[in-house]
Amino acid sequence: MSKIVNMNCTDCKYYLPVDVFKGMCKLSKQDILPDDAFCDKAERIAKCKFCGKYTAGKEFLGKCMATTLAYPDMIAAKCADFEWSSQN
Amino acid sequence: MESSSESINYYGNKPAQQVEDREKKLKPTERANTARELYFGAKSSASMEFPYWYTRRWDELDGEIPIIRRAESLKAGFEHLTPVIYPGELLAMGKASFLRGSYPMPWLSEAFFMAAEDRLYQEALESGKLTADTFTTVGKGGGNVTKSIGKVISIAGKFGLRVEEMPVMLEVAKRWKDRSVDDVGHKYEQMVPGYKEKEAIMRSVICMFDSGYTLPQGREVMNYYYPLQYGIDGVIHICEEGMNEVAGYPEMDRLYFYKAVITMLQGLKAWIRNYAEEARFLANLEKEEKQKAEYSDLAERLDHISASPPRDFHDALQMIWTFHVAVLNEDAISGLSPGRVGQVLYPYWKRDMDRGILNREKTIELLECMRIKFTEIDCFASMGVVGGVLSGNTFNNLCIGGLKKDGTSAANELEMLILETGISCETPQPTLSLLYDEKLPEEFLLKGIECTKAGAGYPAWVSNTVAMEFLLNNYGHEGMQMEEARAWAIGGCLETSPGSWMPLNLDGEIHWIPGGSAPATSVGVHFLSLPKILETVIFDGMDMRTGERIFPAHGLKLESYDELWQAFQNYFSRAVHVLTLTNNIQHDAWRKISPSLVNSMLKPDCLEKGRDLGQMGARFNTTFNVESCGNTTLVNALASLKKNVYDEKNFDLATYRKAILDNFGYHTAQETGSWSLIDQKPNEQYSEYQRIHRMSLDAPKFGNDDPYVDSLFKQWEDWFCEMTHNYRSLYDQPMYACQISVSTHAPMGAVTLASPDGRLSGTTFSDGSVSAYPGTDRHGPYALFSSATCWNHSQSQNSQLNMKIHPSVVRGREGSRKFLELIRAYMRKGGFHVQFNIVDSRMLKQAQADPDKFRSLLVRVAGFTQYWVELGKQIQDEVIARTEYEEL
Ligand code: SF4
Numbered sequence: 001m002s003k004i005v006n007m008n009c010t011d012c013k014y015y016l017p018v019d020v021f022k023g024m025c026k027l028s029k030q031d032i033l034p035d036d037a038f039c040d041k042a043e044r045i046a047k048c049k050f051c052g053k054y055t056a057g058k059e060f061l062g063k064c065m066a067t068t069l070a071y072p073d074m075i076a077a078k079c080a081d082f083e084w085s086s087q088n
Numbered sequence: 089m090e091s092s093s094e095s096i097n098y099y100g101n102k103p104a105q106q107v108e109d110r111e112k113k114l115k116p117t118e119r120a121n122t123a124r125e126l127y128f129g130a131k132s133s134a135s136m137e138f139p140y141w142y143t144r145r146w147d148e149l150d151g152e153i154p155i156i157r158r159a160e161s162l163k164a165g166f167e168h169l170t171p172v173i174y175p176g177e178l179l180a181m182g183k184a185s186f187l188r189g190s191y192p193m194p195w196l197s198e199a200f201f202m203a204a205e206d207r208l209y210q211e212a213l214e215s216g217k218l219t220a221d222t223f224t225t226v227g228k229g230g231g232n233v234t235k236s237i238g239k240v241i242s243i244a245g246k247f248g249l250r251v252e253e254m255p256v257m258l259e260v261a262k263r264w265k266d267r268s269v270d271d272v273g274h275k276y277e278q279m280v281p282g283y284k285e286k287e288a289i290m291r292s293v294i295c296m297f298d299s300g301y302t303l304p305q306g307r308e309v310m311n312y313y314y315p316l317q318y319g320i321d322g323v324i325h326i327c328e329e330g331m332n333e334v335a336g337y338p339e340m341d342r343l344y345f346y347k348a349v350i351t352m353l354q355g356l357k358a359w360i361r362n363y364a365e366e367a368r369f370l371a372n373l374e375k376e377e378k379q380k381a382e383y384s385d386l387a388e389r390l391d392h393i394s395a396s397p398p399r400d401f402h403d404a405l406q407m408i409w410t411f412h413v414a415v416l417n418e419d420a421i422s423g424l425s426p427g428r429v430g431q432v433l434y435p436y437w438k439r440d441m442d443r444g445i446l447n448r449e450k451t452i453e454l455l456e457c458m459r460i461k462f463t464e465i466d467c468f469a470s471m472g473v474v475g476g477v478l479s480g481n482t483f484n485n486l487c488i489g490g491l492k493k494d495g496t497s498a499a500n501e502l503e504m505l506i507l508e509t510g511i512s513c514e515t516p517q518p519t520l521s522l523l524y525d526e527k528l529p530e531e532f533l534l535k536g537i538e539c540t541k542a543g544a545g546y547p548a549w550v551s552n553t554v555a556m557e558f559l560l561n562n563y564g565h566e567g568m569q570m571e572e573a574r575a576w577a578i579g580g581c582l583e584t585s586p587g588s589w590m591p592l593n594l595d596g597e598i599h600w601i602p603g604g605s606a607p608a609t610s611v612g613v614h615f616l617s618l619p620k621i622l623e624t625v626i627f628d629g630m631d632m633r634t635g636e637r638i639f640p641a642h643g644l645k646l647e648s649y650d651e652l653w654q655a656f657q658n659y660f661s662r663a664v665h666v667l668t669l670t671n672n673i674q675h676d677a678w679r680k681i682s683p684s685l686v687n688s689m690l691k692p693d694c695l696e697k698g699r700d701l702g703q704m705g706a707r708f709n710t711t712f713n714v715e716s717c718g719n720t721t722l723v724n725a726l727a728s729l730k731k732n733v734y735d736e737k738n739f740d741l742a743t744y745r746k747a748i749l750d751n752f753g754y755h756t757a758q759e760t761g762s763w764s765l766i767d768q769k770p771n772e773q774y775s776e777y778q779r780i781h782r783m784s785l786d787a788p789k790f791g792n793d794d795p796y797v798d799s800l801f802k803q804w805e806d807w808f809c810e811m812t813h814n815y816r817s818l819y820d821q822p823m824y825a826c827q828i829s830v831s832t833h834a835p836m837g838a839v840t841l842a843s844p845d846g847r848l849s850g851t852t853f854s855d856g857s858v859s860a861y862p863g864t865d866r867h868g869p870y871a872l873f874s875s876a877t878c879w880n881h882s883q884s885q886n887s888q889l890n891m892k893i894h895p896s897v898v899r900g901r902e903g904s905r906k907f908l909e910l911i912r913a914y915m916r917k918g919g920f921h922v923q924f925n926i927v928d929s930r931m932l933k934q935a936q937a938d939p940d941k942f943r944s945l946l947v948r949v950a951g952f953t954q955y956w957v958e959l960g961k962q963i964q965d966e967v968i969a970r971t972e973y974e975e976l
Contacts, residue, residue, distance in 0.1 A: 018129070019187060020133040032237075056805070058255075070258070071256040073250075073252040074137065074256075079168065
């Protein structure tokens with residue numbers, strides 16, 4: 001199980017987004033809100049903010065590999081360079 | 089002012105009967121119903137994944153050959169999209185990772201979604217690019233995110249974006265400054281002599297929008313042949329062979345085209361396989377056996393079509409849906425019509441039915457799933473485009489009927505089921521158009537009637553004969569002959585688009601399937617407000633709403649009707665001239681910066697020629713047009729001036745000018761908050777203008793078989809259709825007339841002062857192109873048909889007639905026959921298109937007052953069906969006001 005402090009449902013790999021306001025849990029099929037807190041079954045999905053190559057910048061912006069524009073909440077499941085950060 | 093009962097049939101419809109519901113009620117399958125309920129609860133949502141990766145890759149490849157750079161960027165976008173699959177889906181895949189997902193495409197245009205105070209936004213406003221946004225109302229209900237709430241930001245009054253993605257959206261958008269199609273086109277369009285006049289035209293909303301960077305593709309018919317016949321790997325193989333043939337030889341662009349298509353297809357393969365992987369992930373999580381099996385089946389199907397041709401009907405349906413979405417993801421597109429899908433898929437369907445691996449029930453379930461998927465499509469665009477033109481719709485038109493290659497009826501059993509599911513699963517997409525031909529069987533036509541009566545506004549009825557005549561006239565010089573003309577379909581809401589017959593080989597048997605064979609058939613001068621141009625004629629070139637000069641003063645006294653008409657022709661021609669040139673430049677910027685790759689791969693003969701659509705790779709390339717708006721309002725205004733000023737000399741033009749400026753003594757539509765004439769309120773000046781207003785309203789009105797006004801209509805049509813041929817498109821082909829209003833008659837009406845026909849300031853124009861102005865057609869449908877066909881419709885890409893019929897009139901079997909005879913009569917008179925709202929206007933009034941109770945109510949607007957709650961109030965008012973026929 002990944003670390004779950006300050007995580008919300010959009011950080012979870014079981015979150016199925018319906019729209020910008022709401023989603024569904026892939027496990028329970030229940031309606032959930034993106035900002036709901038992690039439950040005990042939650043697991044992090046790969047996002048830039050969890051990547052070892054990401055450095056945070058000003059709010060909601062950062063850098064990938066110190067050079068390229070990136071943003072923390074981008075899902076990186078399909079990024080070939082993603083690696084889990086040891087920081088979080 | 090007169091009592092409302094006196095104003096019936098003057099100002100529009102005020103129905104008095106009890107509310108009566110539509111006749112036919114069929115229920116969707118449980119699966120489709122669940123999916124539709126999920127859709128009803130979902131909001132339009134934007135995300136940044138695709139534009140982020142597209143831009144990142146673009147920036148990495150500075151200096152690369154443009155078409156390769158474009159292909160790599162598309163590939164990066166596709167392969168990084170997060171797949172989302174909803175429970176119960178038999179067809180998967182979508183534009184972005186939300187149910188109604190879409191995303192900005194800043195490589196086309198970046199200014200409109202910047203903050204209002206941003207310099208980019210202000211510059212766009214100044215050049216007239218965003219004026220139409222200001223006068224557009226967007227539907228307040230349904231899936232539109234009209235206001236920013238909590239962590240969601242509203243863009244263009246429709247799309248929600250999570251606050252976490254806002255900074256990156258702005259950052260990415262700014263990177264496209266001076267590089268987007270919009271900016272590059274703008275840089276060069278300023279070199280057109282008279283460019284300043286173009287800006288003034290845009291600011292006055294005489295022209296609605298530039299097509300080159302807003303909706304550069306669409307209004308065309310898809311062609312699914314190549315992936316169906318060869319599969320993706322097969323197409324890659326064709327491109328590899330093409331590369332081998334052309335590498336190092338002259339016309340080297342072919343090499344880059346083939347390479348670019350391969351790169352793009354690799355991106356699509358990855359995208360499809362990512363969905364397959366997600367389906368497998370869901371199957372592993374799933375406890376319920378049936379759903380688990382469906383996820384596994386979906387995963388296997390997606391894996392298969394990521395490489396190979398479809399094996400069965402279900403594969404083929406998934407394949408065409410996948411490619412439909414893929415095209416939508418390469419450009420901002422409205423009006424990408426799937427075309428004659430029931431004929432394209434028939435060989436697969438028939439084979440499966442004969443083999444016993446498919447039945448009627450399963451077909452219906454799949455077709456309903458298809459309806460839901462098409463309905464999920466959103467197009468991210470500015471408020472003026474998405475609200476003022478599209479009304480939130482995306483115009484994916486599915487055609488049924490018409491003729492086969494050999495000239496016999498093309499209607500088939502699968503199309504009967506497509507009609508059936510149009511009734512059982514009412515959704516705006518895909519809308520249906522029935523290509524009416526005398527050879528179509530009665531049973532099929534009556535099924536079409538049954539569907540039209542159900543009230544969702546489809547199928548629209550369009551004449552196969554008129555369309556083919558137009559096509560042969562327009563594309564004859566490019567080699568089109570009768571047999572190929574039969575392969576046509578409607579692209580977008582009502583654009584007649586050329587097609588070709590493709591030889592689908594299934595088990596050694598050749599099936600000739602129809603598919604589109606031209607790029608976008610409606611780009612160019614979009615749309616021209618005819619009543620507003622007349623206003624500038626009356627005021628010597630000025631826009632009196634803003635006080636800005638639009639055209640050079642004509643300095644004429646306008647002492648005769650002929651002089652007035654010539655002045656109108658002169659201003660109209662000036663507008664077409666400058667807009668054609670600036671538009672050609674914008675489209676040139678588009679084809680250089682953002683060439684089509686997915687759609688180019690699909691359209692014959694791009695693969696054969698090794699050229700993309702922008703390089704005239706398609707078989708037919710006479711595809712630019714001039715679109716009009718407010719035809720009937722214009723002609724009614726001309727008739728009033730002719731009668732009151734020139735023939736009977738009841739008033740002079742100076743008196744008209746004053747009455748127009750004072751809005752005939754009424755408050756403006758903005759002040760009353762309603763956009764239809766019937767609801768306008770007089771002010772204290774009313775008595776001063778009562779006589780002129782009354783006589784303007786009493787002047788002959790189009791739609792009553794009255795030669796006085798119909799002859800002016802014919803004069804306008806004959807001149808307009810002919811004059812467009814004098815202008816040349818980017819592809820050096822003559823342009824042609826296109827006559828559909830879509831939703832533009834609302835914002836264009838909103839900026840136009842009162843008109844000499846008695847219409848008041850700010851109110852909506854007449855809809856369609858041959859519809860009567862609401863409430864003015866007082867001699868029944870057959871008189872309307874006579875007026876509408878006073879000119880030859882095959883001179884134009886289309887004509888559009890919208891009618892509203894009370895449900896009681898067409899009730900029962902006898903009502904159906906009467907209804908079919910009515911449509912037949914119009915088609916036999918030479919009408920091109922007619923569509924119906926079978927609805928009680930009182931229900932629409934109720935829905936306006938209590939939208940939550942009417943979430944699923946559909947109405948026909950002008951070439952498209954839309955949820956009532958997602959229409960702006962301007963259009964809602966106009967649809968309510970339309971004449972409601974209570975007898976035929
Ligand atoms: S490597 Fe991929 S996941 Fe990591 S920061 Fe860069 S883009 Fe994000």
